[in-house]
Structure formats: structure tokens, C-alpha cells
Amino acid sequence: MKRNDATDWMWADALQMLAQAERLHRHMFRPARAGAAAWEPPVDVIETDQQVLILAALPGVDSEKVEAAIEDGVLRISGVRILPPELQTAVIHRLELPQGRFERAVPLPPGRYSAVAMQAANGCLLVTLQKAA
Known part of the structure; x- marks a missing residue:
């Protein structure tokens, strides 16, 4: 069964957005230095x-x-x-x-x-x- 090109494109975009959200989350909530x-x-x-x-x-x-x-x-x-x-x-x-x-x-x-x-x-x-x- 062959996947639809549109489905593949949407899935790739969704994975890219999830990876970007994870990078942003790690950046925003990184552990603090003492006193920072x-x-x-x-x-x-x-x-x-x-x-x-x-x-x-x-x-x-x-x-x-x-x-x-x-x-x-x-x-x-x-x-x-x-x-x-x-x-x-x-x-x-x-x-x-x-x-x-x-x-x-x-x-x-x-x-x-x-x-x-x-x-x-x-x-x-x-x-x-x-x-x-």
C-alpha cells in the first residue's frame, strides 16, 4: 500500500514542528546557574x-x-x-x-x-x- 505524497509531506512537517517545539522547551526551561x-x-x-x-x-x-x-x-x-x-x-x-x-x-x-x-x-x-x- 503506497502512502499519499500529501500525507508524507504533512507527517514530515509535523515531525519537524515537534522537534522545533522540543528544542524551544529545552532552551526556555534549562537548569539555572546558582543565583541566576x-x-x-x-x-x-x-x-x-x-x-x-x-x-x-x-x-x-x-x-x-x-x-x-x-x-x-x-x-x-x-x-x-x-x-x-x-x-x-x-x-x-x-x-x-x-x-x-x-x-x-x-x-x-x-x-x-x-x-x-x-x-x-x-x-x-x-x-x-x-x-x-
């Missing part, structure tokens, strides 16, 4: 006429405990994600969300900012930078 961040959250950076919005995926992280600072045109977001106390003695069957210290350096669009606000938004941290007039 263990992982970097993915971010979206969106600019409007009045604001720059940075959305960092931080599920399970208390946004009140996240530090954010602008240094030399870069927004640095850092903190720690830890298992809730109820889960520390549980039998874990799968643990895909990264744990431990995180830090992300986000280059900002050129300009000056007059106000900074942070808030939790559906498992993410939303940082709003108001552009200076």
Missing part, C-alpha cells in the same frame, strides 16, 4: 499612540510579588514561581509549568515614559507604560 533566573516568561509588546503595553505570561505568580524596573531602555521583570504549599507533598504526575526564579529583559521602544502601572490579567502580568507628552 531559571526561566524567562514569554511576553507580548504592543505600542499605541499613548502607551506601550507589555504582557508577560506568569500563571500562578502573585503579581504583587513581581518586580519590574526600567533600566537603560529595558524593562526587567523578575520574581519567583513556587508550588502552592498544598502541592509540595503531592504526587506529581506531570509538571510542565516552570518553577523557581524568573527574569525577563524586554527592550522598550525608544521614548520617555511618564507613568508605569502593573496589574494581573488572566494569568499574565500587564505592564502599562504611559508615553510622556
Whole structure:
């Protein structure tokens, strides 16, 4: 029984995408050096006429405990994600969300900012930078 060329092509693409996803996962969640961040959250950076919005995926992280600072045109977001106390003695069957210290350096669009606000938004941290007039 001969396979269809389209099926072979789709299967090859699927295998290539799986390999790429595995490489990305290994890169994002590599073991940390002592004192270094263990992982970097993915971010979206969106600019409007009045604001720059940075959305960092931080599920399970208390946004009140996240530090954010602008240094030399870069927004640095850092903190720690830890298992809730109820889960520390549980039998874990799968643990895909990264744990431990995180830090992300986000280059900002050129300009000056007059106000900074942070808030939790559906498992993410939303940082709003108001552009200076």
C-alpha cells in the first residue's frame, strides 16, 4: 500500500514542528546557574499612540510579588514561581509549568515614559507604560 505524497509531506512537517517545539522547551526551561533566573516568561509588546503595553505570561505568580524596573531602555521583570504549599507533598504526575526564579529583559521602544502601572490579567502580568507628552 503506497502512502499519499500529501500525507508524507504533512507527517514530515509535523515531525519537524515537534522537534522545533522540543528544542524551544529545552532552551526556555534549562537548569539555572546558582543565583541566576531559571526561566524567562514569554511576553507580548504592543505600542499605541499613548502607551506601550507589555504582557508577560506568569500563571500562578502573585503579581504583587513581581518586580519590574526600567533600566537603560529595558524593562526587567523578575520574581519567583513556587508550588502552592498544598502541592509540595503531592504526587506529581506531570509538571510542565516552570518553577523557581524568573527574569525577563524586554527592550522598550525608544521614548520617555511618564507613568508605569502593573496589574494581573488572566494569568499574565500587564505592564502599562504611559508615553510622556
